[in-house]
Amino acid sequence: METYKGSCHCKKVLFSFKTSSILEDIYKCNCSLCTKKGIIMKSIPKDQFVLKSSSNFLGKYVWNKKIAKHYFCIKCGVYTHHIRRRDPEQISVNLMCVDDILIPKDTVINTVDGASHD
Ligand SMILES: [Zn+2]
Structure with missing residues:
Protein backbone atom coordinates (compact mmCIF):
# COMPACT_ATOMS: atom_id res chain seq x y z
CA MET A 1 0.00 0.00 0.00
CA GLU A 2 1.11 3.50 -0.72
CA THR A 3 0.49 6.56 1.40
CA TYR A 4 -0.94 9.67 -0.23
CA LYS A 5 -1.21 13.16 1.16
CA GLY A 6 -3.75 15.79 0.39
CA PHE A 15 -5.09 14.47 5.38
CA SER A 16 -3.36 11.28 4.35
CA PHE A 17 -4.60 7.85 3.39
CA LYS A 18 -3.37 4.48 2.21
CA THR A 19 -4.41 2.54 -0.84
CA SER A 20 -2.82 0.05 -3.19
CA SER A 21 -4.84 1.23 -6.18
CA ILE A 22 -5.11 5.00 -6.38
CA LEU A 23 -6.58 5.12 -9.90
CA GLU A 24 -8.88 2.08 -9.65
CA ASP A 25 -12.59 2.42 -8.88
CA ILE A 26 -12.52 6.17 -9.02
CA TYR A 27 -15.86 7.80 -9.60
CA LYS A 28 -18.07 10.77 -10.10
CA CYS A 29 -21.55 10.90 -8.61
CA ASN A 30 -24.62 12.33 -10.32
CA CYS A 31 -26.46 13.44 -7.19
CA SER A 32 -27.41 17.09 -6.89
CA LEU A 33 -24.54 17.86 -4.49
CA CYS A 34 -21.71 16.07 -6.30
CA THR A 35 -22.84 17.50 -9.63
CA LYS A 36 -22.32 21.00 -8.28
CA LYS A 37 -18.94 20.07 -6.80
CA GLY A 38 -17.81 18.47 -10.07
CA ILE A 39 -15.15 16.32 -8.49
CA ILE A 40 -13.69 12.86 -8.93
CA MET A 41 -13.56 10.68 -5.84
CA LYS A 42 -11.80 7.62 -4.54
CA SER A 43 -13.27 5.48 -1.77
CA ILE A 44 -11.17 3.89 0.93
CA PRO A 45 -11.92 2.11 4.20
CA LYS A 46 -12.40 4.61 7.02
CA ASP A 47 -9.45 3.23 9.00
CA GLN A 48 -7.06 4.04 6.12
CA PHE A 49 -7.81 7.75 6.37
CA VAL A 50 -6.06 10.11 8.78
CA LEU A 51 -6.92 13.75 9.35
CA LYS A 52 -3.51 15.40 9.81
CA SER A 53 -4.68 18.84 10.83
CA SER A 54 -6.83 19.94 13.74
CA SER A 55 -10.53 19.89 13.10
CA ASN A 56 -10.76 23.66 13.75
CA PHE A 57 -11.18 24.44 10.07
CA LEU A 58 -13.25 21.41 9.18
CA GLY A 59 -16.80 22.23 8.20
CA LYS A 60 -19.45 19.55 7.87
CA TYR A 61 -22.44 19.51 5.56
CA VAL A 62 -25.27 17.02 5.86
CA TRP A 63 -28.50 16.93 3.87
CA ASN A 64 -31.27 14.59 2.78
CA LYS A 65 -31.02 11.41 4.88
CA LYS A 66 -28.17 12.92 6.91
CA ILE A 67 -26.09 9.74 6.73
CA ALA A 68 -23.31 11.05 4.51
CA LYS A 69 -21.09 13.66 6.13
CA HIS A 70 -19.40 16.02 3.70
CA TYR A 71 -16.32 17.80 4.98
CA PHE A 72 -14.80 21.00 3.67
CA CYS A 73 -12.42 23.75 4.75
CA ILE A 74 -14.25 26.65 6.37
CA LYS A 75 -11.48 29.05 5.29
CA CYS A 76 -11.08 28.29 1.57
CA GLY A 77 -14.29 26.35 1.04
CA VAL A 78 -12.76 23.34 -0.68
CA TYR A 79 -14.44 19.96 -0.17
CA THR A 80 -11.85 17.37 0.89
CA HIS A 81 -13.68 14.14 1.81
CA HIS A 82 -16.90 12.62 3.03
CA ILE A 83 -18.28 9.64 4.90
CA ARG A 84 -20.36 7.72 2.40
CA ARG A 85 -24.09 7.29 2.65
CA ARG A 86 -24.11 3.88 0.98
CA ASP A 87 -21.38 2.62 3.32
CA PRO A 88 -20.48 4.78 6.33
CA GLU A 89 -17.43 2.57 6.89
CA GLN A 90 -15.98 4.11 3.72
CA ILE A 91 -14.56 7.55 3.15
CA SER A 92 -14.48 9.13 -0.25
CA VAL A 93 -11.60 11.46 -0.88
CA ASN A 94 -11.64 14.32 -3.35
CA LEU A 95 -8.91 13.12 -5.74
CA MET A 96 -8.38 16.68 -6.92
CA CYS A 97 -7.07 17.49 -3.40
CA VAL A 98 -4.49 14.70 -3.40
CA ASP A 99 -0.86 15.73 -3.96
CA ASP A 100 1.05 14.56 -7.03
CA ILE A 101 -1.78 12.70 -8.72
CA LEU A 102 -2.02 12.66 -12.47
CA ILE A 103 -5.18 11.10 -13.86
CA PRO A 104 -4.34 9.79 -17.36
CA LYS A 105 -6.90 10.57 -20.09
CA ASP A 106 -7.82 6.92 -20.58
CA THR A 107 -8.55 6.28 -16.89
CA VAL A 108 -11.97 4.73 -16.34
CA ILE A 109 -14.09 7.04 -14.22
CA ASN A 110 -17.28 5.35 -13.04
CA THR A 111 -20.50 7.20 -12.39
CA VAL A 112 -22.31 6.36 -9.19
CA ASP A 113 -26.06 6.91 -9.38
CA GLY A 114 -26.49 9.03 -6.30
CA ALA A 115 -29.28 10.96 -8.03
CA SER A 116 -31.71 8.10 -7.39
CA HIS A 117 -31.30 8.78 -3.68
CA ASP A 118 -31.58 12.58 -3.75
ZN1 LIG B 1 -8.65 25.59 3.20
Missing part, protein backbone atom coordinates in the same frame (compact mmCIF):
# COMPACT_ATOMS: atom_id res chain seq x y z
CA SER A 7 -5.15 19.11 1.50
CA CYS A 8 -7.65 21.83 0.83
CA HIS A 9 -6.43 24.90 -1.08
CA CYS A 10 -5.23 26.93 1.93
CA LYS A 11 -3.80 23.85 3.68
CA LYS A 12 -5.72 24.31 6.91
CA VAL A 13 -7.22 20.86 6.28
CA LEU A 14 -4.57 18.19 5.76
Whole structure:
Protein backbone atom coordinates (compact mmCIF):
# COMPACT_ATOMS: atom_id res chain seq x y z
CA MET A 1 0.00 0.00 0.00
CA GLU A 2 1.11 3.50 -0.72
CA THR A 3 0.49 6.56 1.40
CA TYR A 4 -0.94 9.67 -0.23
CA LYS A 5 -1.21 13.16 1.16
CA GLY A 6 -3.75 15.79 0.39
CA SER A 7 -5.15 19.11 1.50
CA CYS A 8 -7.65 21.83 0.83
CA HIS A 9 -6.43 24.90 -1.08
CA CYS A 10 -5.23 26.93 1.93
CA LYS A 11 -3.80 23.85 3.68
CA LYS A 12 -5.72 24.31 6.91
CA VAL A 13 -7.22 20.86 6.28
CA LEU A 14 -4.57 18.19 5.76
CA PHE A 15 -5.09 14.47 5.38
CA SER A 16 -3.36 11.28 4.35
CA PHE A 17 -4.60 7.85 3.39
CA LYS A 18 -3.37 4.48 2.21
CA THR A 19 -4.41 2.54 -0.84
CA SER A 20 -2.82 0.05 -3.19
CA SER A 21 -4.84 1.23 -6.18
CA ILE A 22 -5.11 5.00 -6.38
CA LEU A 23 -6.58 5.12 -9.90
CA GLU A 24 -8.88 2.08 -9.65
CA ASP A 25 -12.59 2.42 -8.88
CA ILE A 26 -12.52 6.17 -9.02
CA TYR A 27 -15.86 7.80 -9.60
CA LYS A 28 -18.07 10.77 -10.10
CA CYS A 29 -21.55 10.90 -8.61
CA ASN A 30 -24.62 12.33 -10.32
CA CYS A 31 -26.46 13.44 -7.19
CA SER A 32 -27.41 17.09 -6.89
CA LEU A 33 -24.54 17.86 -4.49
CA CYS A 34 -21.71 16.07 -6.30
CA THR A 35 -22.84 17.50 -9.63
CA LYS A 36 -22.32 21.00 -8.28
CA LYS A 37 -18.94 20.07 -6.80
CA GLY A 38 -17.81 18.47 -10.07
CA ILE A 39 -15.15 16.32 -8.49
CA ILE A 40 -13.69 12.86 -8.93
CA MET A 41 -13.56 10.68 -5.84
CA LYS A 42 -11.80 7.62 -4.54
CA SER A 43 -13.27 5.48 -1.77
CA ILE A 44 -11.17 3.89 0.93
CA PRO A 45 -11.92 2.11 4.20
CA LYS A 46 -12.40 4.61 7.02
CA ASP A 47 -9.45 3.23 9.00
CA GLN A 48 -7.06 4.04 6.12
CA PHE A 49 -7.81 7.75 6.37
CA VAL A 50 -6.06 10.11 8.78
CA LEU A 51 -6.92 13.75 9.35
CA LYS A 52 -3.51 15.40 9.81
CA SER A 53 -4.68 18.84 10.83
CA SER A 54 -6.83 19.94 13.74
CA SER A 55 -10.53 19.89 13.10
CA ASN A 56 -10.76 23.66 13.75
CA PHE A 57 -11.18 24.44 10.07
CA LEU A 58 -13.25 21.41 9.18
CA GLY A 59 -16.80 22.23 8.20
CA LYS A 60 -19.45 19.55 7.87
CA TYR A 61 -22.44 19.51 5.56
CA VAL A 62 -25.27 17.02 5.86
CA TRP A 63 -28.50 16.93 3.87
CA ASN A 64 -31.27 14.59 2.78
CA LYS A 65 -31.02 11.41 4.88
CA LYS A 66 -28.17 12.92 6.91
CA ILE A 67 -26.09 9.74 6.73
CA ALA A 68 -23.31 11.05 4.51
CA LYS A 69 -21.09 13.66 6.13
CA HIS A 70 -19.40 16.02 3.70
CA TYR A 71 -16.32 17.80 4.98
CA PHE A 72 -14.80 21.00 3.67
CA CYS A 73 -12.42 23.75 4.75
CA ILE A 74 -14.25 26.65 6.37
CA LYS A 75 -11.48 29.05 5.29
CA CYS A 76 -11.08 28.29 1.57
CA GLY A 77 -14.29 26.35 1.04
CA VAL A 78 -12.76 23.34 -0.68
CA TYR A 79 -14.44 19.96 -0.17
CA THR A 80 -11.85 17.37 0.89
CA HIS A 81 -13.68 14.14 1.81
CA HIS A 82 -16.90 12.62 3.03
CA ILE A 83 -18.28 9.64 4.90
CA ARG A 84 -20.36 7.72 2.40
CA ARG A 85 -24.09 7.29 2.65
CA ARG A 86 -24.11 3.88 0.98
CA ASP A 87 -21.38 2.62 3.32
CA PRO A 88 -20.48 4.78 6.33
CA GLU A 89 -17.43 2.57 6.89
CA GLN A 90 -15.98 4.11 3.72
CA ILE A 91 -14.56 7.55 3.15
CA SER A 92 -14.48 9.13 -0.25
CA VAL A 93 -11.60 11.46 -0.88
CA ASN A 94 -11.64 14.32 -3.35
CA LEU A 95 -8.91 13.12 -5.74
CA MET A 96 -8.38 16.68 -6.92
CA CYS A 97 -7.07 17.49 -3.40
CA VAL A 98 -4.49 14.70 -3.40
CA ASP A 99 -0.86 15.73 -3.96
CA ASP A 100 1.05 14.56 -7.03
CA ILE A 101 -1.78 12.70 -8.72
CA LEU A 102 -2.02 12.66 -12.47
CA ILE A 103 -5.18 11.10 -13.86
CA PRO A 104 -4.34 9.79 -17.36
CA LYS A 105 -6.90 10.57 -20.09
CA ASP A 106 -7.82 6.92 -20.58
CA THR A 107 -8.55 6.28 -16.89
CA VAL A 108 -11.97 4.73 -16.34
CA ILE A 109 -14.09 7.04 -14.22
CA ASN A 110 -17.28 5.35 -13.04
CA THR A 111 -20.50 7.20 -12.39
CA VAL A 112 -22.31 6.36 -9.19
CA ASP A 113 -26.06 6.91 -9.38
CA GLY A 114 -26.49 9.03 -6.30
CA ALA A 115 -29.28 10.96 -8.03
CA SER A 116 -31.71 8.10 -7.39
CA HIS A 117 -31.30 8.78 -3.68
CA ASP A 118 -31.58 12.58 -3.75
ZN1 LIG B 1 -8.65 25.59 3.20
